Amino acid sequence: MGGLKRDAGSVGGAVLLLLVIVACAGCGGTTLRNTGFNGSWAKETNSLEVAMYIWHDGQEYCFRMLRESKDGTGRIDCDWDGKCVEFLDDRKTSEYQFRLEETGKAGSLLLHCTGRVTYPSELEISYTHELNLSEDGLTLKSYTVESQGIRYEGDARGMRTLDKISDEVPDPPSRKVIHE
Incomplete structure (x- = not known):
């Protein structure tokens, strides 16, 4: 899968861990609960x-994403x-920075992304997504x-x-990492 390494292993290791989590979810022993945004989403x-992984320590939210094309040609890897x-x-074609922000509404966060595409042509990017949890x-x-x-509204x-x-x-952030 290439040479991109994270502190706790490769992208391949994180994807493998994700597959293990998914497999175990179907074993009947794991019950998903409403833990707010905390958890792994796929x-x-x-x-x-x-x-997408979202972790909240009571003070701030941390966000990490992994994306991989099934043909193995493209991937995105994020740190906490x-x-x-x-x-x-x-x-390397792009670099991004994500930041989560509380909206003040229960079950809602804003996910801000800024970055720069460097290949095949240069482009600055900026977007915001509103994340909403289902009732359950x-x-x-x-x-x-x-x-x-x-700005976009409604449909x-x-x-x-x-x-x-x-x-x-998987591999939750340490307090040292998120509060430096």
């Missing part, structure tokens, strides 16, 4: 596997500080509310859903 399409790097065919806390809906300075907002796959997150 979506699979014909071409992509996406995992929300710093992400995107690769296509093992060539097992589905996460992500609505695009702003992209490149354009004009793009929406994606992710399903909760674990109440836990």
Whole structure:
């Protein structure tokens, strides 16, 4: 899968851990609970596997995402500080920074992303998604509310859903990492 390494292992190791979590969720021994945004969330399409991890320590939220194309040509890996790097065919194509913000509404967070695409052409990116929990806390809906300075409302907002796959997150951040 390439040479991108994280503090606790490779992207491949994190994806393998995600697959183990998903497999164990189907064993009958794991019951998902409404833990708010805390936990592991996933979506699979014909071409992509996406995992989002959200962890809250009572003071702040931490966000990490992993995305990998099923053909193995593209991937995004993030650390717990929300710093992400995107690769296509093992060539770095983009760098992002994610930040979560509380909205003041229960079951709602804003996910801000800024970054820079460096290949095949240079482009600054900026968007905000509103994350909303389903009533049972097992589905996460992500609505695009702003992209490149354009605001979206109502049905004009793009929406994606992710399903909760674990109440836990793999390799949770240490207090030292998130409060430096």
